[in-house]
Structures are given as C-alpha cells and as structure tokens.
Amino acid sequence: MKDAESGAVIAFNGEIFNFRALRAGLGGQESFSSTGDTEVLLRGLVARGPSFFAELDGMYAVLLYDPQGRRLIIARDPMGIKPLYYARTRAGGWLFASEVRAILQSGLWAGGMNADGVMDYLRFGSLQEPDTLFTGINEFPAGQCGIISVDAPERIRMESFWPIERLMHKAPPANVSEWHREVWHDTIKEHLESDVQTGVFLSAGMDSTAIVEAIPVEDRERVTAFTLAGELTSTDEGALAAATAKNLGVRHQIVRLSEQEVLAWVRDGFEAMDQPSGDGVNIYLVSRASKAANLTVALAGTGADELHGAYGHAESLPKLARMMTIAGPLAGLMKWGAERAYEVVRGGVAAERLQLMLDEAPSLWRMAFEKRRFYTQSQIKTLWPEAAGLVQRWRVPSDWPGEFARLDPFNEVSLAEMKGYMRNMLLRDADWATMANQQELRVPFLGKKYVECVLRISPTDRHPGGGVKKPLIASGISAANQEIIRRPKTGFNLSCGQMLLGPFRDQMHAAAATLNNRLGFALDAETALNQLAASRSPRDAFRLWSLMSLGLYVGRHAETTGALSISHAR
16 A cells, blocks of 8 residues: 555555554544555554554554655564564565565575574474574564665664563552453454454363453354364364353354365365474364354464463472572582483483473573473484584574563563464464465454553462462353363364374375485484384374474475575574
C-alpha cells in the first residue's frame, strides 16, 4: 500500500489488534479510505516514524520505504510471533522475506549450510535465532526496529522499541486478579475480530479452555471450537474437549483422521516446512484439518506456559542455583557427587546433561537453555564427527546478559523460555504450519497488553504454589470445567516412535544417508531404530524424528542451493 501524500510504501504481514484505537488517534475513520489495519499502520508510521511501533498491539513483520527520509524502516513484533528473514544479495543489496525458502529461491543469494545452525539444531532441536540453516540468512530480532539509509546502505541501524524485561519492574494495580481478568477478556475480544470464520484450537487443557471461557456470550454462536484426534497419535482429547465446549455453549467440531490420512498429511507437513523441526508437523495437521472445516482464523493457547512459568524448572532451577551458590568452595564437590549419582541411577548421558547444566550455574537463563538440550556434547561428537572442531558450547546472543541482569529468578527462567524455546520452536512452527494451509493463527496469551499485565504481576501471585499451575489462568475457569485444572498436560501429539519403526522407516534411512553424505554425519539409521525398538522411549523417538526432519529438509533443498557444503559463519 502506498500513501498518496508522502509517497511512502508499506509491506505488511500480520494483524494489528488495536488498530481501531490507533485510528481514532490519527484522525478517525472519516480521514481513512479503507477500514483495515494496513492503512492505519502506514499513516501512523508516516506521521510518527518508528516510535509508532511502541503503540502497536499485534503480530507483524513490517517494511516501510520512506522516500522523504530516504530510508527503509524494518520491524518485527515484540514476541516474535511473525517471522522476518533478511540477507544480502550478491550485488550488495538487501533481501527480506517471511520465509527462508523465498530467499533461497530468489536466485539472488549465494551461500551454503551454516555449521553453527546445524550445531544449534542438534543442541536444542531447533535453529536458534538469529541463525538459520544457511549462511548469510538471518532472522530479524523481535521487538526491534531497523533503519537502512539510502545514503549509507551498508548496515542496518537497530533500536529496541519494546524492551520486555523492563516491564517486570513496574508495580501492578492493587486488585491484581480483577485487573488480570479485565485485560484477558479485552485481549480475547480484540483477537476475535474478523470478517471470516473464526475458531479456537480446543484441547483438554487449561490454556485453550481459558480462551473459550473468555469469549463474550454474545459472540459464542459465531465461534467454533476445534479438536483433532485420530490414528498414530499419543492421546485423544475429543471427549473432554467436547464436554468443555458444551458447558460453554460453543459449537464444537472434532475430526478423527484415519491412519492413511495421518501418514499422507505428515509427509505433506515435512514438504511444507520452512525450516527443519521435529515438532511442527503436529500443528500442521491440526491446522489442515481445521482449515478443511472452514476455519480461516484460529486462536491457540501457545505461549501460556512460558509466560506464566508453568514448567517445573521455573521453580527447581532457582533452588539448584541457590544451592550451588551457598555451597561456595564446596560447589565443585557437590556437583561431582550429583553427577556420579546420576550416572549410577540414570546412566552416563543423564550425568552429562546434569554436568552441562550445573556448569552454567548460577546463570539461570543459561541453565534454562541447557534444560532444553537435545543431544549432549559427547553424543554430538559421535553423531557428527566432522564437527569435533566446532566450539561445543552454546553461543550467547550478544544482547542477552544485560537483559537478564536485574530479574528475579522466576522471571529470569520465564523470560529465557520465551526468548528461547517459545520463539525458536513453538512460534516458528506455528507460523509456517498454519500459513501453509492459508490459515491465520492468533495467540492471545502473547498479546502485548496481556504480556505487559502478566509480567508486572509478582512471581508469588503468578505461581504461589499449592499444586495449581498458572493460577491466574485457572481463576478464569468456570465450575463446570474444573476437571481440566489439575489434569496432566497432554495436547495433540503424533506417535513418532510408532511411525519411525513402521511406515517412516525408509524415510529415516533416506534422511540418514543425506546427513551422512552431505554434512558428514555418522548416523547408522538401522542401529538407531533397533535401539528405539528396544527402549520405546518417547524422548529418544522425538530426537530421532527431529534428525529425520533435518535430513529430509537438507535433501529437499539440495537442488535449490546447489552443492551444499558446510561453512562456518563465525
């Protein structure tokens, strides 16, 4: 869209949920030629410049060319809900895209496989931004505005417009519960606004139930709650989800896929991936089935666990770090004893995982990342001998240590999960998986006003103990649906082990061959599958499934990028 008066041109991917309020501040509807959010964003940036991004509540990737200022303005939403990638062309220009493959297929990029990206994938099961799997293609940082001057186009000048960690030092209003409820209901109302069929991905869990609970009664007739079940899945949440929807007077639709449908859709999901992932096919299936049921916009509970510190290690890691600090000079001996005990009880790999985590103490955010580790250093050396010369430790993002410096322990772990696992796996997978089905996914738990509300509430109020996780969310669950509050978390998950040992066995062999031949891996697929058959471990199955995803991805993009070769980005 182009602004007739200034000549500014905008490219925009996403949604601005508070655009009506912003439009009122820019002169009201009568001064606008359209009724949507794009013109509001364009006019706001023309009038106020990059400072306007701080006023937005939405999910977005934005590029605006300002001819009067002779500059390109780039921005991505604070939580990183919408992706944005950039690279330099062979001629020195800039490329921007919402998908990595768009840059790969542009014909303007030249590069190879990024060894650091591959290493991060093995460490954590996902690429760690800003890196991608390819050299020279990076992910634009969330919550940042970048400016490229036409007169000095060699670099991007970056500036943060929403430093999330600063919110944690602002005191909330006196009545925390009522304030939280009001903000949550306002957030849901904004996220429901749409002129197409809208629904909610409803599981048997608390987060998606809380979304449906907050839908205004007068809007429930136009909303569909959707649940997916079927063969080759680990859980079936259909009955409990149906009961929840019935209790709340919301139309519910459940789809049960046959084994043949699951297998075919899983293969399609691997083909649709923008970056390799072991987890994204789950959401791809849910999205595809719901889009076939005419849901064009869907709300999901993504991000609630990370924001509310619902993982057990939000409490256990601070205790462990505190013990190490109190031990002082005896910390080394305590660590040695713990590792030996782990080795006896759980084996050498578990002991190495503990060692890697304790080595990061007392830094809680680094310990939180180690808690998410996929393969240990010794496992990686065995799996990828050619990488033995790479630095084995995780490369710290340059701006992170300062951000975490003044946070309390609970918030430090919570923020680490939001900046790491949530952004690098959950949100990235959710975007490509739904966009591949021409569906828009909205995540109200990550709405700007709601995040600001929760982060200002003290950890003791957000997680006071007593056995109920996420008490702020639980407080919004009606009496008829109390069963879901203490129910163990499940969700829609594919039976990776069952598929690897059956219909995807050949794909595992093909993926291993690609990794071995192109990247120098030493993966014996048959041995790994036989070990999985003996252990039946869901965690081992998921890690092997993720390796298969990596191998299939590399194989698919071999022709696009030419003869792929490992190169070291740093």
